[in-house]
Amino acid sequence: MNYFSSNFTLGILGGGQLGKMLLYETRKYDIATAVIDPNPEAPSSIACNTFEVGDLMDYDTVIQFGRKVDLLTFEIESVNVDALEQLEKEGKKVFPSSATLKNIQDKGIQKKFYNTHQIPTAPFEVFAHKSELLKAVEEQKWSFPFVWKSTTGGYDGKGVSLIKNQEQLNSLPDVACIAEAMIDFKNELAVIVARNPNGEVVTYPVVEMEFHPEANQVEYVICPARINDNVALKARNIAKKVSESFAHVGLLAVEMFQTKNDEILVNEVAPRPHNSGHYSIEASFTNQFEQHLRAILNLPLGNTESKVAGIMVNLVGDENYQGQVVYKNIEKIMQMPGVIPHIYGKKETRPFRKMGHVTITHKDINEARKVAEKVKNEIKVISQQNE
Amino acid sequence: MNYFSSNFTLGILGGGQLGKMLLYETRKYDIATAVIDPNPEAPSSIACNTFEVGDLMDYDTVIQFGRKVDLLTFEIESVNVDALEQLEKEGKKVFPSSATLKNIQDKGIQKKFYNTHQIPTAPFEVFAHKSELLKAVEEQKWSFPFVWKSTTGGYDGKGVSLIKNQEQLNSLPDVACIAEAMIDFKNELAVIVARNPNGEVVTYPVVEMEFHPEANQVEYVICPARINDNVALKARNIAKKVSESFAHVGLLAVEMFQTKNDEILVNEVAPRPHNSGHYSIEASFTNQFEQHLRAILNLPLGNTESKVAGIMVNLVGDENYQGQVVYKNIEKIMQMPGVIPHIYGKKETRPFRKMGHVTITHKDINEARKVAEKVKNEIKVISQQNE
Numbered sequence: 001m002n003y004f005s006s007n008f009t010l011g012i013l014g015g016g017q018l019g020k021m022l023l024y025e026t027r028k029y030d031i032a033t034a035v036i037d038p039n040p041e042a043p044s045s046i047a048c049n050t051f052e053v054g055d056l057m058d059y060d061t062v063i064q065f066g067r068k069v070d071l072l073t074f075e076i077e078s079v080n081v082d083a084l085e086q087l088e089k090e091g092k093k094v095f096p097s098s099a100t101l102k103n104i105q106d107k108g109i110q111k112k113f114y115n116t117h118q119i120p121t122a123p124f125e126v127f128a129h130k131s132e133l134l135k136a137v138e139e140q141k142w143s144f145p146f147v148w149k150s151t152t153g154g155y156d157g158k159g160v161s162l163i164k165n166q167e168q169l170n171s172l173p174d175v176a177c178i179a180e181a182m183i184d185f186k187n188e189l190a191v192i193v194a195r196n197p198n199g200e201v202v203t204y205p206v207v208e209m210e211f212h213p214e215a216n217q218v219e220y221v222i223c224p225a226r227i228n229d230n231v232a233l234k235a236r237n238i239a240k241k242v243s244e245s246f247a248h249v250g251l252l253a254v255e256m257f258q259t260k261n262d263e264i265l266v267n268e269v270a271p272r273p274h275n276s277g278h279y280s281i282e283a284s285f286t287n288q289f290e291q292h293l294r295a296i297l298n299l300p301l302g303n304t305e306s307k308v309a310g311i312m313v314n315l316v317g318d319e320n321y322q323g324q325v326v327y328k329n330i331e332k333i334m335q336m337p338g339v340i341p342h343i344y345g346k347k348e349t350r351p352f353r354k355m356g357h358v359t360i361t362h363k364d365i366n367e368a369r370k371v372a373e374k375v376k377n378e379i380k381v382i383s384q385q386n387e
Numbered sequence: 388m389n390y391f392s393s394n395f396t397l398g399i400l401g402g403g404q405l406g407k408m409l410l411y412e413t414r415k416y417d418i419a420t421a422v423i424d425p426n427p428e429a430p431s432s433i434a435c436n437t438f439e440v441g442d443l444m445d446y447d448t449v450i451q452f453g454r455k456v457d458l459l460t461f462e463i464e465s466v467n468v469d470a471l472e473q474l475e476k477e478g479k480k481v482f483p484s485s486a487t488l489k490n491i492q493d494k495g496i497q498k499k500f501y502n503t504h505q506i507p508t509a510p511f512e513v514f515a516h517k518s519e520l521l522k523a524v525e526e527q528k529w530s531f532p533f534v535w536k537s538t539t540g541g542y543d544g545k546g547v548s549l550i551k552n553q554e555q556l557n558s559l560p561d562v563a564c565i566a567e568a569m570i571d572f573k574n575e576l577a578v579i580v581a582r583n584p585n586g587e588v589v590t591y592p593v594v595e596m597e598f599h600p601e602a603n604q605v606e607y608v609i610c611p612a613r614i615n616d617n618v619a620l621k622a623r624n625i626a627k628k629v630s631e632s633f634a635h636v637g638l639l640a641v642e643m644f645q646t647k648n649d650e651i652l653v654n655e656v657a658p659r660p661h662n663s664g665h666y667s668i669e670a671s672f673t674n675q676f677e678q679h680l681r682a683i684l685n686l687p688l689g690n691t692e693s694k695v696a697g698i699m700v701n702l703v704g705d706e707n708y709q710g711q712v713v714y715k716n717i718e719k720i721m722q723m724p725g726v727i728p729h730i731y732g733k734k735e736t737r738p739f740r741k742m743g744h745v746t747i748t749h750k751d752i753n754e755a756r757k758v759a760e761k762v763k764n765e766i767k768v769i770s771q772q773n774e
């Protein structure tokens with residue numbers, strides 16, 4: 001099928017910043033789009049051909065939306081997967097597929113999937129209720145500290161906690177969850193994989209999350225990761241295996257730990273364009289959003305290598321501000337070489353809300369890292385009232 | 388003024404492919420836009436906040452549109468400049484200014500401007516009517532061959548002819564025109580300049596137009612130009628002088644000839660993003676559309692240097708086809724490394740109509756040039772009926 005010469009319409013579930021960046025690429029390919037999101041002021045509400053407001057978890061809403069388009073994709077995992085399955089039965093193309101999403105949406109199922117497919121991951125146990133977890137701790141099957149994750153609904157660090165004592169354990173909500181061994185890792189890494197329905201598969205270079213030494217927050221996403229070539233190759237091979245095991249179509253972000261012994265353990269995956277791939281807009285021969293389109297449209301996949309080193313800094317709302325957003329010192333960072341801001345278009349800032357990101361590119365990664373630190377020190381996401 | 392935190396709206400006169408590519412960048416900066424174009428199906432009609440249909444040469448239309456926005460720019464020179472001047476009098480920001488545009492819109496005025504400002508350009512003479520030109524040829528002030536240009540209305544090679552004999556001369560329309568000495572050039576070059584209201588000015592590397600050896604058509608726009616460093620520096624300095632002489636704000640594309648003696652002669656300018664800068668989307672640290680925004684918003688200008696070599700191939704309608712467009716073999720070129728297609732979204736192809744472009748990037752310019760030739764040989768812009 002020639003998508004470039006037809007009346008084809010791509011449907012996108014979710015109209016947040018990822019959908020918005022995907023829309024730039026649909027404009028480049030001149031592909032018509034329909035977007036649905038619960039928020040009438042979603043970042044994607046312009047730049048698509050049609051926009052509608054609707055609940056992505058509602059079966060009927062997703063069915064009705066899906067029937068109007070030729071191919072369906074999503075920019076967020078929290079969508080009604082039964083509706084996707086029904087649409088597939090009706091002959092609609094859905095990428096990634098409902099089967100893939102079912103294996104990913106529930107973290108318990110996702111972790112078991114890794115075991116079944118001999119994909120290395122941290123030891124874990126799934127519990128249907130909080131009471132079962134309490135019992136397992138009481139019986140000393142699990143001891144503090146360990147990582148707790150709710151099996152569903154987690155996003156951007158929500159639904160994940162490090163449990164260090166009985167008090168923290170007691171305060172957890174009563175939901176299905178997993179307990180996971182805490183990994184004493186050397187690096188947190190990620191690899192973006194793209195795979196099309198023909199089975200063509202490509203991996204991007206490994207990126208590295210650099211943490212703030214005290215705050216334990218990711219400060220920089222750095223491509224390429226400053227790790228040795230053998231570890232990088234191992235990480236890319238594991239990521240490829242993950243994509244193929246899921247029979248995933250589209251973009252898959254595979255987050256991994258590099259242990260002190262240079263083992264690679266898969267932490268979790270996101271079946272869509274991902275924060276860890278934003279650097280690619282400026283640094284890669286083919287950016288992650290264009291690659292996702294190429295993959296779901298079954299077009300040839302593009303070159304994943306980098307033109308230059310890239311570092312990404314998230315613009316998150318300052319913890320002391322709430323209200324109409326102000327990007328303080330944005331003009332100052334724009335004076336720095338190779339600094340490109342991306343503003344997502346959310347009108348209100350809240351503590352830790354993702355409001356945008358900044359990419360720093362340079363032919364020399366060490367120079368890029370220096371500029372990134374200057375960016376981080378200058379820019380502040382605050383609000384008008386408290387300025 | 389902090390454009391990133393306000394209800395500021397940018398108005399764009401013209402909604403063709405240049406406006407469309409500019410809109411991607413306004414999304415990245417989250418800047419609200421209003422677009423006006425005579426064509427209801429203009430490529431920019433989506434991805435702006437508001438779109439309206441109107442005649443850009445109509446005084447009242449431009450006035451009414453301009454009063455609704457905070458800053459006005461254009462993606463095409465054929466706009467009502469008197470309306471821009473009136474809007475400026477009312478206190479509206481218009482970039483580039485009406486004064487700059489007046490010096491550029493009429494090619495006779497533009498050429499005289501170069502003489503006044505000691506900017507090297509080919510010898511020429513301005514004629515108010517065809518009869519004056521005929522007389523000048525009769526009196527042997529001009530002899531064949533020479534270049535004829537209508538002073539207004541020229542675009543994409545229209546309004547320009549090489550006049551080789553009396554018959555061609557006689558068939559010219561009766562309009563104000565210039566005669567210009569034909570330059571026996573070694574290379575046709577271009578330099579993009581950006582300048583902001585603060586007077587900050589930057590130049591991009593020199594690009595080279597490579598012509599088909601027989602058809603005398605530009606086949607490839609190549610960055611960097613394969614010329615020596617002294618000539619490149621001279622070209623950039625002249626381009627900078629042109630921008631400063633015009634007191635131009637925004638992006639200015641300066642087209643130039645490199646003579647057999649390595650002189651640089653300015654051919655003509657375009658006060659907007661330009662075909663010769665499309666390579667920058669993939670190859671430059673700051674692409675020309677983002678740079679235009681930075682310039683007109685009086686933000687710091689970005690790094691103009693290239694990450695990698697870039698070559699641009701225009702996708703123009705095949706001369707034997709007309710009707711609903713088909714991009715034949717587009718999947719084949721997408722298999723080639725570093726090849727990115729840009730489809731402008733015009734539904735109908737016509738002979739030689741600009742329908743899109745393809746960028747080829749590679750760390751090695753010679754490799755990029757090889758891939759570009761393969762692209763050129765594969766892709767065809769045809770129509771469904773005649774396929």
